[in-house]
Amino acid sequence: MSYWIKNLEYAFASLVDQVKKSVSPISFFDFSDYVIENSDRSQSTKENMRGTLKKLKKYRNELYFRDINFAFLRSFEQRLRDEGLKVNTIGKHLRITRTLVNEAINEGHMQLNDYPFRKFKIKKETKEHIFLTPEEFYRMESLQLSSNQKRLEKILDAFLFCCYTGLRFSDFVSLKTDELITQDGKTWISKYMLKTSLKVNIPVFLLFNGKALKLIQRYGSVENLTTIGCNADVNRKVRQLASMAGIKKKITFHTSRHTCATMLIYKRVPITTVQKILGHTSVRTTQIYSEIIPETMIRDLEDANMQSC
Known part of the structure; x- marks a missing residue:
């Protein structure tokens, strides 16, 4: 019995080590704030990104890279829908979230295999071009x-x-x-x-x-x-x-x-x-x-x- 217990303890310890290596301890919010502030993007783009981050912070007090998966994206999308936002506005927030996730992968804070947008489809409605006659x-x-x-x-x-x-x-x-x-x-x-x-x-x-x-x-x-x-x-x-x-x-x-x-x-x-x-x-x-x-x-x-x- 002790042999199996030791093997289980060893397997668990190895799993913990792998998790520590693959998941960054840095908060997604802290990382995103840093990315936005130090980006060479235009001020209007930065304001849009801050707006999305505000929505995320309103939805979750704390958010780490390990929390961002397919289920999280679905629930965040539903939250935005419950707020009465339109399809394209929701899509804008999700695309900005995707941009920040991509930045996190590039910086090594998330593993490519954990990419949550692989099967998540961002919805989009064709805009009507309103003009004056x-x-x-x-x-x-x-x-x-x-x-x-x-x-x-x-x-x-x-x-x-x-x-x-x-x-x-x-x-x-x-x-x-x-x-x-x-x-x-x-x-x-x-x-x-x-x-x-x-x-x-x-x-x-x-x-x-x-x-x-x-x-x-x-x-x-x-x-x-x-x-x-x-x-x-x-x-x-x-x-x-x-x-x-x-x-x-x-x-x-x-x-x-x-x-x-x-x-x-x-x-x-x-x-x-x-x-x-x-x-x-x-x-x-x-x-x-x-x-x-x-x-x-x-x-x-x-x-x-x-x-x-």
């Missing part, structure tokens, strides 16, 4: 605000500026005067996009008859125009402005970028030119906008009828 766009441009609505007026001007240029919110609020380049008396925006690190050169002197430049002149500088606050607060104000303009769509600030694309295509700007303005790496991404505005389809069909006469 030409008539709705004109209503936003024509919206008259009273003198005591300066805050709303600035949000409206920022929204219209991005309708005229196609900039994302993150690229707009980070836009600086030295990113306005003058060549032969003509002003361009020359900027590296925060999301993709790709450089875009936008001829603002030509787009929509230079209306974006007039907005900059009104505020005296780019920086005065782009200081508008956080995205969530701005989105609430944009929806308020849309309601005031009689627009029933649930729009966000990002709707301005979609609107820029659809309006340019409606104005017969070649799809490859729109691609360069928006900074899309693939023209297939840009082609989505050519398929969603019914006015463009009707106009093209009317043109075809005229040619056949």
Whole structure:
């Protein structure tokens, strides 16, 4: 009997040694905090990662690498669903968690065999590209605000500026005067996009008859125009402005970028030119906008009828 007991003790001791070697004693939260703070990622990306970490900390007071498995991911996903988050928002948090897990594996805090995302599928819903029609766009441009609505007026001007240029919110609020380049008396925006690190050169002197430049002149500088606050607060104000303009769509600030694309295509700007303005790496991404505005389809069909006469 003592022989079997000794063998069991030896096997147990070996198992403990293997566990100690394969599982890091460092907290997943401590590791993630360090990764985020010392990363060369953009500030907006870091904020998104901190948001996911906040959700994880709310779900579990303590979290170690050995705790992160398939069952944990399923339960965390359900917790986010119970909070009323949408599928793509839940997917964003899970993808960020996956990024941190990948970092942990690369640093040797987790074993590759323990990778919890191997069989875990992150769900995703196809986003609807909400945009303003030409008539709705004109209503936003024509919206008259009273003198005591300066805050709303600035949000409206920022929204219209991005309708005229196609900039994302993150690229707009980070836009600086030295990113306005003058060549032969003509002003361009020359900027590296925060999301993709790709450089875009936008001829603002030509787009929509230079209306974006007039907005900059009104505020005296780019920086005065782009200081508008956080995205969530701005989105609430944009929806308020849309309601005031009689627009029933649930729009966000990002709707301005979609609107820029659809309006340019409606104005017969070649799809490859729109691609360069928006900074899309693939023209297939840009082609989505050519398929969603019914006015463009009707106009093209009317043109075809005229040619056949």
